[in-house]
Amino acid sequence: MGKRREARERAVQFLFQHDLNPPEDLPAALEEFWASQRAAAIAEEKAGATWGQPVELPPPTADEAAVRVFADPLIRGALECRDQADEVIKKHAKNWELHRIAAVDRNILRLAIYEMLHRDDIPPVVSINEAVDIAKKFSTQDSGKFVNGILDKVKGELMRPARGGK
Numbered sequence: 001m002g003k004r005r006e007a008r009e010r011a012v013q014f015l016f017q018h019d020l021n022p023p024e025d026l027p028a029a030l031e032e033f034w035a036s037q038r039a040a041a042i043a044e045e046k047a048g049a050t051w052g053q054p055v056e057l058p059p060p061t062a063d064e065a066a067v068r069v070f071a072d073p074l075i076r077g078a079l080e081c082r083d084q085a086d087e088v089i090k091k092h093a094k095n096w097e098l099h100r101i102a103a104v105d106r107n108i109l110r111l112a113i114y115e116m117l118h119r120d121d122i123p124p125v126v127s128i129n130e131a132v133d134i135a136k137k138f139s140t141q142d143s144g145k146f147v148n149g150i151l152d153k154v155k156g157e158l159m160r161p162a163r164g165g166k
Contacts, residue, residue: 003063007071008111008130010037012138014075015107030075034068078107078114085113092153104139105147112151116158124155 014033023029038057060068078085089109090098098106112131116124128151135143 003066004070005130005133007067007074009134009138010067011071011074011078011111012104012107012134014071015078015111016103018079019103019107026076026079030072038064074111074114077118078111081114081118082110084117085110088113088117088154089150092150102139102143105135105143108135108139108143108147109150112147113154116151116154124151124158128152128155 010033014030017033018029035057038060086098089101089106093101101109108131112127115122115127119127128148131151132144132148135147
């Protein structure tokens, strides 16, 4: 899996947690999130139970750092633009109330809409493809189609090219 895909998956996981249980201190919550991601990866590598014993984490690898460098601005941006993204979702999700959309799908949409509206360095078609693939991986059987439908409508309203380049 590519580092950007992994970063987007981590961003969706954090946004999901934030949606269900908003922290009082965002920077501390991010630090805790990244430490837990590393601890889980290390535990998976060692495949042994620690039974509550503290695990000493080595410094992040270059790959882990690259994932975080890409994911952190996505997380912060999606949170800062959450109200705007929610309005876009409400506009295009006909007959769906925002709170009735699956939490995973809602946060995948928030991230992709943030990318499409505020990240000129990421082509909208990339944001859509990544969101659909993440929805297929983390949500329901029909989530990929639902996410694609909403994001395709958003892409149709963009004032910039759907693909990078000329």
